[in-house]
Amino acid sequence: MNIRTVATFVIGLAAVGTVSAQSATLRASIPFNFVINGKTLPAGDYTVRPNRAQGTLVVRAADSSVGVLVTVLPTVAPFARAGNARLVFHVSGDRYFLEQIWEDANNGSELPKTRYERELAAHGNSFKEVVVAAIR
DSSP: OOOHHHHHHHHHHHHHHHHHHSSEEEEEEEEOOOTTTTTTSSSSSEEEEEEESSSSSEEEEETTTTTEEEOOEEEEOOOOOOSSSSSEEEEEETTEEEEESSSSSSSEEEEEEEHHHHHHHTTOOOOOOEEEBBBB
């Protein structure tokens, strides 16, 4: 097997993982205001679904009053983790930032940090993690 064949196979596996990690629509009740892409969304019921453009997801209020298109990177749990679909938020003070969206225990998507999150981290602010269960 030559190097080109191996590279094509590895890229193909990565693409399958990306599609798999973004294939289901998730529903979650988020009990606090939160930030995505620098935009604050109100507490409420939300859906998260894949968008037509690969590497993007749509986070939308169940009543369709607000929605955000987000660019994501596929991520995999570094070790087997118990749990199901979930949304992971990083919290600093009273600000909640959507950090990760997990379709299942091991496959998910990670959102880029906002400029404000990077500034907080640069000034030594610590973040705690809050997990909200989601349903497929």
